[in-house]
Amino acid sequence: MALRFFCTSNISTQHHRSAKTLVSSSLSLTNSCMWNSTPARNSKNKCATAENVKSLVLPSISSTPLESLHRGNWVKLICGASFEDVVDIRNLSLVYTLAGVDCIDCAADASVVSAVNEGIEAARNMVSLRRPWVMISVNDDKDLHFRKAEFDPEDCPADCSRPCENVCPANAISFQGKSTSGISYNTETPRLLKDGVITERCYGCGRCLPVCPYDKIREVTYVRDAFTTADLIKRNDVDAMEIHTSGRQSNLFKELWSALGDSVRNLRLIAVSLPNVGDSTISSMNKMFSIMKPNLQSFNLWQLDGRPMSGDIGRGATKESIAFAVQLAKAKGRPPGFLQLAGGTNAHTIDGLKKEGLFQTTITEYLHDDMSTINSSDSSHALISGIAYGGYARKIVGRVLRSMQSQHGGAASIEDHPEHLLMALKEALALVGPIKCL
Ligand code: SF4
Ligand code: SF4
Structure with missing residues (x-):
């Protein structure tokens, strides 16, 4: 298969602007349609929204995830290795599928995988799109991404100003049945949420730990069970797996790889995330x-985890991931595999990569989907294959989800609320569009 694709930064900026304009005009149209809506009008509005969404679909998302890896414009949404709020995960997956991501990375949990796939299919029912790959994340040892915060609210002094609640980026700390956003995530009324950490929303960022003046918060770490993972990756709706490792103890990596056995042969991509x-x-x-090679029948990718779980903090957070990419780009003797940034990635990452001359989408021609195309000495594919966005991607769309949930309840599906869907899509496109050359 011959691919022809070329992108310059000028085209990128110009098209990105036009996408934004298009979203704004779509929003006005939809809002005017929503006034005095009846159920019949609502269904018309949904059709109008679907038309608006169709008009926004990125030209580049007709390319397959594999083509994106070769071209250097692969985008992955990280839902979070420990984030298990299936309502948010379904909505995030729907929005980012529409925005054109190539892969959605989630917790290695059956209900989470189902939520991701439901979101993808809901998006594809709206617009004819290629399906992004679904990736599950596992670990070979203790890892920041695989932990939860925990405390007993009964132990908290009554006069504590609750800095833990304010610092949590995931609205995962609840008092009196509500998180700080005012949304009750429990859909089973009248039972209120248990006070403390909402376990399924906590993704282990650790920001609450140092702010507690009474040292009441503990971290609970865990390692995903390899045999459960092996069953999960046999599912038809799981395409890829990512192994988080410290990179320091290859014996633990080897143990996990052996326990996964032949199940890894079902996958299209195996990623290793390392600091x-x-x-x-x-x-x-x-x-x-060398541990993976005997059983590696898929493509492989190295996720360069710059500053874990920090992309939502601000511009500076992306520096470490870019520095890591610069270091790897120069390094000799790298093993085969695509290179992708993560850890601190946000809206500033693309500019940082461009400054370093590392944002290079390519004219790529390849004949076979085999390992020879991704050998590190092969110049036919982009040096940096793409970017994974986690906390920042969830934050910008999460703001819209919170607004929708405060109006329509914690279990609301975003496709039922066109004005919120278009707002969320606008946010997602602003992040995904620049790397997809819009
Ligand atoms: S670890 Fe992070 S996500 Fe979890 S409760 Fe603390 S601040 Fe919130
Ligand atoms: S900061 Fe500490 S003491 Fe205060 S509410 Fe949070 S966990 Fe409890």
């Missing part, structure tokens, strides 16, 4: 690659 361990990064990657 920057300085001079030993390349040797650690080579060790892990």
